[in-house]
Amino acid sequence: MSRLMLVGATGLVGHCVLQQALADVRVNQVVAPTRRALPPHPKLLNPLVDFDHLPVDAGWWVVDAVICTLGTTIKVAGSQAAFYRVDHDFPLQVARLAQRQGAKAYALNSALGADPASRVFYSRTKGELERDLQTLGYPSLTFVRPGLIGGERQQNRPAEQLAVRLSTLLQPLLPRRYRVVPAGRIAHHLLQAALGGTPGVRVLMAEQLV
Structure with missing residues (x-):
């Protein structure tokens, strides 16, 4: 049984990961x-945390694996610097703190x-x-690289939503790499990567997800 950390649980893909992880018999606890x-x-x-001031010594950092789905947009973040903090600095800090407490896999x-x-x-x-x-x-590091993500977001992203609709209409004509990937499929691959713990660095490209 695994203790799994999930960061980004309130987002589209993160919500799917959370639901799948909670239903998975291999997962003893989800720390989100x-x-x-x-x-x-x-x-x-x-x-409940402030990602700008994470509690570095909290006991809940002790997990077997981490899944990170944190992400925002420059419009929501307000600047490139704020975007970089959410999409780069926070995921990296989580990786460091969880690894310090024994985490062996990161997806x-x-x-x-x-x-x-x-x-x-x-x-x-x-x-x-x-x-x-x-x-x-x-020991195990997996990068899942989807293109457009299909699903209903709580956060309004008009440009992305339009791109998803157009891509869905053109799906039969598009190369697999550029097709819309349902959020649930991305979540499935992230969960399998984290729990499987395949040694080394793996990259799952968009065409492998659909």
Whole structure:
């Protein structure tokens, strides 16, 4: 039985991961630190935190594996610097703190095109996070790189929603890499990666998720 940490549980993919993890017999407990409270569940430990000031010595950092689905947009964050803090700094800090307490596997919901050398700020941020996570030496590290994510978000993202609708209409004509991936499928791959603990660094590309 595993003790699993999930960061980003209030987002679209994170919510799917949470539901799947709570229903999975291999998971003894889900530790999901969030800013706002989640609905209670017998297998859920939900510490309320400020990600800018994480409690480094909290006992709930003791987990076997971590799944990270944290993410925002520049519009919501308010600036590139604030976006970088959420999409790079927070996931990296969580990785460090959980590893310090014994975590052996880390699965990240990254993005198609993640590349530290990219000229696109979003893709460069995701790529830099992947690069920096690899320096920590996790025995099992998985990057899941979806393109457009299908599902109903609580947060309004008009441009993304339009792109998803258009891509869904054109789905039969698009290469597999650019097809909409349901959030539940991404969650499935993240959960299997975290619990499976395959040694080394793996990248699951968008076409492997659909």
